[in-house]
Amino acid sequence: MADNQNAAQVYKGIGVGRGAVAGPVVRANPAPVAPADAPPPQNLDAAATQLTDALAAVSHELQQRSEQATGTLAAVLGAAAEIAADPELADQAVEKVQGGTDPAVAITAVCKDFADMFLAAGGYMAERVTDLNSVRDRVVARLLGLPEPGVPGLKKPSIIVAQDLSPADTGALDLRNVLGIVLEQGGPTSHTAIIAGQLGLPCIVRVPGAAFLKDDDEVALDAARGTVTVNPDADTLAAVAGRQKALEALTEDKSDGATSDGHKIQLLANIGTAEDAERLTNEAVEGVGLFRTEVLFLDAQTAPTEKDQTAVYERTLNALGDRKVVIRTIDAGADKPLAFATQPNEENPALGIRAYRLNRIMPELLDTQLKAIAAAAKQSGHEPWVMAPMIATVTEAKDFAEAAHADGIQKAGVMIEIPSAAIKAKEILEQVDFVSIGSNDLAQYTQAADRLSGDLADLLDMWQPGTLFLVNRTAEAGLATGKPVGVCGESAADPLMALALTGMGITSLSMAPKAVPAVRFALANHTFAECQEIAKAALSADTAAEGRAAALALVKPEVREALVLEK
Amino acid sequence: MERTAVIASKLGLHARPAQTFTKAVAASGAKVTIGRPGGKAANAASLLSVMGMGLKGGEEIVLVSDDADVLDSLVKLVETDLDAE
Numbered sequence: 210m211a212d213n214q215n216a217a218q219v220y221k222g223i224g225v226g227r228g229a230v231a232g233p234v235v236r237a238n239p240a241p242v243a244p245a246d247a248p249p250p251q252n253l254d255a256a257a258t259q260l261t262d263a264l265a266a267v268s269h270e271l272q273q274r275s276e277q278a279t280g281t282l283a284a285v286l287g288a289a290a291e292i293a294a295d296p297e298l299a300d301q302a303v304e305k306v307q308g309g310t311d312p313a314v315a316i317t318a319v320c321k322d323f324a325d326m327f328l329a330a331g332g333y334m335a336e337r338v339t340d341l342n343s344v345r346d347r348v349v350a351r352l353l354g355l356p357e358p359g360v361p362g363l364k365k366p367s368i369i370v371a372q373d374l375s376p377a378d379t380g381a382l383d384l385r386n387v388l389g390i391v392l393e394q395g396g397p398t399s400h401t402a403i404i405a406g407q408l409g410l411p412c413i414v415r416v417p418g419a420a421f422l423k424d425d426d427e428v429a430l431d432a433a434r435g436t437v438t439v440n441p442d443a444d445t446l447a448a449v450a451g452r453q454k455a456l457e458a459l460t461e462d463k464s465d466g467a468t469s470d471g472h473k474i475q476l477l478a479n480i481g482t483a484e485d486a487e488r489l490t491n492e493a494v495e496g497v498g499l500f501r502t503e504v505l506f507l508d509a510q511t512a513p514t515e516k517d518q519t520a521v522y523e524r525t526l527n528a529l530g531d532r533k534v535v536i537r538t539i540d541a542g543a544d545k546p547l548a549f550a551t552q553p554n555e556e557n558p559a560l561g562i563r564a565y566r567l568n569r570i571m572p573e574l575l576d577t578q579l580k581a582i583a584a585a586a587k588q589s590g591h592e593p594w595v596m597a598p599m600i601a602t603v604t605e606a607k608d609f610a611e612a613a614h615a616d617g618i619q620k621a622g623v624m625i626e627i628p629s630a631a632i633k634a635k636e637i638l639e640q641v642d643f644v645s646i647g648s649n650d651l652a653q654y655t656q657a658a659d660r661l662s663g664d665l666a667d668l669l670d671m672w673q674p675g676t677l678f679l680v681n682r683t684a685e686a687g688l689a690t691g692k693p694v695g696v697c698g699e700s701a702a703d704p705l706m707a708l709a710l711t712g713m714g715i716t717s718l719s720m721a722p723k724a725v726p727a728v729r730f731a732l733a734n735h736t737f738a739e740c741q742e743i744a745k746a747a748l749s750a751d752t753a754a755e756g757r758a759a760a761l762a763l764v765k766p767e768v769r770e771a772l773v774l775e776k
Numbered sequence: 777m778e779r780t781a782v783i784a785s786k787l788g789l790h791a792r793p794a795q796t797f798t799k800a801v802a803a804s805g806a807k808v809t810i811g812r813p814g815g816k817a818a819n820a821a822s823l824l825s826v827m828g829m830g831l832k833g834g835e836e837i838v839l840v841s842d843d844a845d846v847l848d849s850l851v852k853l854v855e856t857d858l859d860a861e
Contacts, residue, residue: 291795296802297822323824330830334790337827510791 220418496533498719648698712744
């Protein structure tokens, strides 16, 4: 196979995680597009029947898949099945067909009418547009005789290659047979990349060259280097195997996070559900640094009751036992809409009434949640730390801490993710027991760059001097007040950044559990003074690339090699 | 014939309440339309149409059908707080 024409070719992208893997490509099928200039059907009745048959078949198929699935995925598929069976959808499309429109064009047009109506209705209705589009794509594919859009069923361990994957596509993956993911588009903080990171799957995003990959092409992924090698040679395959072995060895060290001279840094896990907490039983993490409670709310049509919430928090606290648990109060809005709380018609939801700001219009949400957490603490006998997201002012921090303390919560803190909060970090810390930096949102708001935009990935780079300045300012406020300052964004998972953060005086790092071993290894091989030098080097650079390079130059060569830390 | 009803579900005819309502219409077998007073009427058996109207809690709606019994039971349904169940 590997003759000269097939010599190894390397495509470059942005890697998520540090893994490496080799295997055959399976392409996710793109969504089909109805040809707008399609001629009118010759037999109108036959065309109408073709359309209603396609709708019925899609509804049936989605219903079956929904019954085989569980949880969120089952609900998503069930909702889509119901849309496909909607009488009005069929009636309006058939009416267009009877008027001489091609069936694929007709269903596309009717779906667009409903989508526009839903978008105009605003709020969580906009979420239904995804379901509507997925129904449209399936029906159009069927009418045009094209393969079903999305990821096909996997018969053997494979590497998924797609233009992009929606969270629903990612959720529908048969993980037993997924070796890795390559996306032509997407960004390193898109939800698919984050999910892949949590699952420890090597994932490379923004690989334009992936457009040339075909089913059954052999490829090797190196997430640490961000490369996709087509037809890998023996050396590349040996390097893949070597990396897998090195990463396995790293996971065997289970000690607490500390520099080589004993300066302690708590290494914590980010979780979203009580089940995640239970999976941590055997993981070498010192606790949970971020429990994203909105997952509890995202699937719900109404706010979960105090009793329901208490049960989830209690399960989480019991799962972690004496280990630390930081619970973040509801962070909904923007890219995480809620059925019952999202504000309709916000022009700019990332800057709108989201997260702690929901307290302005639905104070009962936070009130119920704090009471539920306090009840769970009492019943489990374990005291959680509780923090509020999207705090902009000292007053908000003070109000939140007072409310939490009044409910009997002992440790109340806030997230630092808005620049104004980082600027006033010292005054905020004087009002609360701890803070935690949400580095993804802090980067987004500091650089005014949408964190979901792949095209702005360079601005969202955590090594951007402006963003790092605010992180350091927050760390300094922690040192001045003697209170803990954690980091719980993606940046905590980068071993090089973890060294710099430690040097700044950050006291805990929370990340996907899979990322902990590499960070632990990096810390254990440097002294605290060396970390301080690394921080200083990063902070005094003029650009993100220079800052990272200056930090990297101070890292021990053996650590650079083992973790593939490169320019 | 037509009947008016006031939506009792706090969050309006969204999501689950809308589903309960459209399923009841479909199960009745009768042709029923739903609309705002003086507004455009839509197929009451269509979840997409009903949700697309964005009907809020406390809003008045007009139901039209030939079947009086079906109308009576639908009015009752709309005037029940479906979120509470």
